[in-house]
Amino acid sequence: MGMDVTIRVTGGAGQGVHTAGGLLSRLAVASGHHFHATQDYMSRIRGGRNSYSVRIREIPVRAGREAADILLALEPGHLPHFLPAVSPAGVVVCDLPAGGSERKDRRVTAAPLRELAVAAGSPILGNMVGTGIVARALGIPPETVERVLALEFKGDFLDKNRKAARLGAEWAEGRLPGSYRLPEAAFLPRMILSGNEALALGAVAGGCTFAAGYPMTPGSSILLGLSVDGPPLGLVFEQAEDELAAMNMAIGASYAGARAMVATSGGGFALMTEALSLAGMMETPVVVALAMRPGPATGMPTRTGQEDLAFALAAGHGEFPRLVLSPGSVEEAYALGHHAMEMAEAYQVPCILLTDQYLADTVVDVDPGDFPVLPVHRRIVRGDDAPRDPNGKYLRYAITGNGVSPMAVPGEPGITVVADSDEHAQDGHLTEDHAVRIAMVEKRMRKGEALATETLPPLLSGPPGGEVVLVGFGSTKGVIAEAREILAGEGIAAAAVHLRQVEPFPAQAISEILDRYRTSLTVENNRTGQLARLIRAETVREVSGTVARFDGLPFTPDDVVKSVKERR
């Protein structure tokens, strides 16, 4: 197994929890190790009770753990909340709590975080003192800490942070157990990315040239990524007045030939659905990143959930083909961001990228080799390649074999592009002719059939048949994979299936897989088993049950293992 240590930094918003967690993650990579970081934060600007968990291993890490080995508590008052999730042999570093039973807990090491912070130049440097202490416990050399700090801070602020970390490390000398020292390892160049950053990068690499959005957690950081990474590559970004505007802007831009995208969460997506249907009718390619959080309504704005699967599949009035992708890792967020851009244009359909707060805010180190530069295929036609009627009028909705009509854009001499939200004839003008209606419905549906021929197959790991198969979509990929490994280690022949595409659904492949295992369980962050229902509808097969978690927190491998053992 090797080294496997989880550090949890906790405190109020504004106390530097995120900074400390991010630094410890970078220190792991600088030491030649790998990490997986997740955040649990409250919906507020200052205060509250937030945590940043960093799990460090010698191999790439794709899931977090419930139990922390090292708890760095920047706010001692939070101890009663966080202590139960510290492992029995764990270490808790914090300023001496005033009164309370925590003082007697053998795991608690009272550290003068505030005093050393003041000595370093400012009481706000407690997070950096704590980072120095934890780095010392991990056996990370002071030179490495200084080099990583130099990447984050500049000038006077760098000096102060450096001093704070050094004071922390010196204080920790001989005071903490040596059991969490990371073994020596060679430094490897890695990229450090969150799921949302990777998704935005993938979209930009996939040729996205227009993005609009209204901020909504946890989709906002996709907008941030698009607005920062996009412009150097020609992307035009606009903050919309509401999600209705964002989606209609994306469709307008797409009509004019941009590769367009929006990003939001469930509530914002609800506002976009009328325009999703417009994209279906107008056949304008558009990509929607839907970062799920628990609902209904405002729900738990900063927590995670997978409650919008059924919504994404059914959103929008009327019938039209769509692509729904569900990345399961930071690497897949990049790959599918690109794929979404390509497929939306190839089939002139809306494409939904279904992610959630857990993957959005998950940060890991990744192999640069998993982030290839892939070609972008534009499919806009010009001049004689545009289909026309006998009078030379461009037919935007020309009836074709696979339903995809060659798309021209306005501005091309000799062509006028007519796009309508009403049912329309091949030239785009509205019609109430029933025969034309039938031909157009069939044309659009043929695109769905063509799209289905390029369905990404589910990914199976573990034995090809046997006792139990765990099926998930989206962000649960890493957790299920690790749960499967734990079960296998205990002699339980378990397999894991990850769906990175849920529409068109890979029905044949899933049917064949389910038939080879005695027990099948879906693993989903919702109460009602939406994936189990989807499987039933698409394969006419019942899974044996669902491992559900809907408290707003992500699964851990331990949760899944426990549930599997109970139900086997």
Added chain:
Amino acid sequence: MSGIFDTDVENAWCPGCGNFPILDAVKRALERTGKAKHEIVLVSGIGQAAKLPHYVDVNVFNGLHGRALPAALAIRMADPSLTVVVTSGDGDIYGEGGNHFVHNLRRNPDIAVFVHDNQVYGLTKGQPSPTSDPGWAGSLQRSGVIAGPIRPLAAAIALGCGFVARGLAADVEFTADLMVRAIAHKGFALVDILQPCVTFNKKNTYQWYGKMVYKLPADHDATDRVRSFGLALEWEERIPIGVLYCREDRPTFEELHPGVGEPPLHARETPAEAVRDLLRKRLFTLP
């Protein structure tokens, strides 16, 4: 009369509808711009007025109810060489799309917006609109409209619109002239067009408008914002038509937006080397 912008699409308006003279005015105005068909995009939402683009042989984006403006803005952002004109109704622009009206006045994109203002929802059969006169009894509000009307021209002046005009459907030449000036104006240009609904609005008729309107005198100073605002509020006694307010001192959204311009978005490429650079920046290296 047949013109270069005519189409053979079957017309869906009532006989005598105020949309017909507005359609004539739009075609005349477009002819006078000297633009070719492929350089013009007509954008609309939903409603009888919003069908107008189908009857003009140019690029057409006939989108959702209330959402003409976001689409029009994005088309301009994607390709600023296109002449983008929105033609839609009062319910579409001021009602369902009210938020987009407000925020695009703030943005000031270079689009001309022609609102067919008949003070009634025609296509849904006679409900009051945001510009209906208080007390007017329509479908769904049989005891008379309680809410006060939007004064669109006053709202536009208040929100920084640089071209604010009122046309009269019955006066095609006069309205076409306003449209030409609106299209030529650099920035958001609003032409609210008083339009009788012969089927559902028996109050604001051709005769009623004929009695109420007056043309702004030649010496009206359209650069005087306060004076123009006052004119924009006139309604009960008499209604001014013409260019109420015109100033071109505000830069357009497209001029200020750092990403908008050449080449248009459909022609922008994604060079592999640029993507490689972007990814390289994310590489974690130690100094």
